[in-house]
Amino acid sequence: AQKITQTQPGMFVQEKEAVTLDCTYDTSDPSYGLFWYKQPSSGEMIFLIYQGSYDQQNATEGRYSLNFQKARKSANLVISASQLGDSAMYFCAMREGLPGNNRKLIWGLGTSLAVNP
Amino acid sequence: GAGVSQSPRYKVAKRGQDVALRCDPISGHVSLFWYQQALGQGPEFLTYFQNEAQLDKSGLPSDRFFAERPEGSVSTLKIQRTQQEDSAVYLCASSLLWRGSSGANVLTFGAGSRLTVL
Numbered sequence: 001a002q003k004i005t006q007t008q009p010g011m012f013v014q015e016k017e018a019v020t021l022d023c024t025y026d027t028s029d030p031s032y033g034l035f036w037y038k039q040p041s042s043g044e045m046i047f048l049i050y051q052g053s054y055d056q057q058n059a060t061e062g063r064y065s066l067n068f069q070k071a072r073k074s075a076n077l078v079i080s081a082s083q084l085g086d087s088a089m090y091f092c093a094m095r096e097g098l099p100g101n102n103r104k105l106i107w108g109l110g111t112s113l114a115v116n117p
Numbered sequence: 118g119a120g121v122s123q124s125p126r127y128k129v130a131k132r133g134q135d136v137a138l139r140c141d142p143i144s145g146h147v148s149l150f151w152y153q154q155a156l157g158q159g160p161e162f163l164t165y166f167q168n169e170a171q172l173d174k175s176g177l178p179s180d181r182f183f184a185e186r187p188e189g190s191v192s193t194l195k196i197q198r199t200q201q202e203d204s205a206v207y208l209c210a211s212s213l214l215w216r217g218s219s220g221a222n223v224l225t226f227g228a229g230s231r232l233t234v235l
Binding site: 035037042045046047050052091093099102103104105106107108 | 120121147148150157162167172176206208210212214215221222225226227228229
């Protein structure tokens, strides 16, 4: 079974509008962390936002916010006021267990976002 | 350097050739990961180093894959007798040593090395 599911292979959004990218996860570990990364065509993964399983509030970083619904095991990324430069692949990833230096990430298949002018 | 540097950016190899992919992490970053990203997929963990010690190599797909980080900085991923299924982007990521003061240990990724095996 997939541990990270991103059900939207591709999304379109009009410039300046908000968009939500879906991510559901599956783990039996009470401690985990959820990450969103952006991968533009240049290839590098760029960290966007992080949510820990024990965090009481939804994470926010500038135009990015994470809609964390623990009971539903979802961690959707919301991008407000989309910009043309937001066009990229977006990956949701999970760290199982407490934070640590050797914690590998488990990744979804990604969502391709295209921002239209 | 300012970021994680990987070379070569692109490598075409004939089946059966050996290849070596280099990763130069951010100076001072103790942790180093290698991931493999096949076309249309998310990255898959290969191996983890803390300084020069390879603490986890559970993701290496076969004994043809070998990674080293002899002086705790630059790392090399070597693939022997390449096969077509080895075609992928190989991503290197590094991070500071996490000391328990915050929940995330954020990885900084390089741009990857795209390997095509013919």
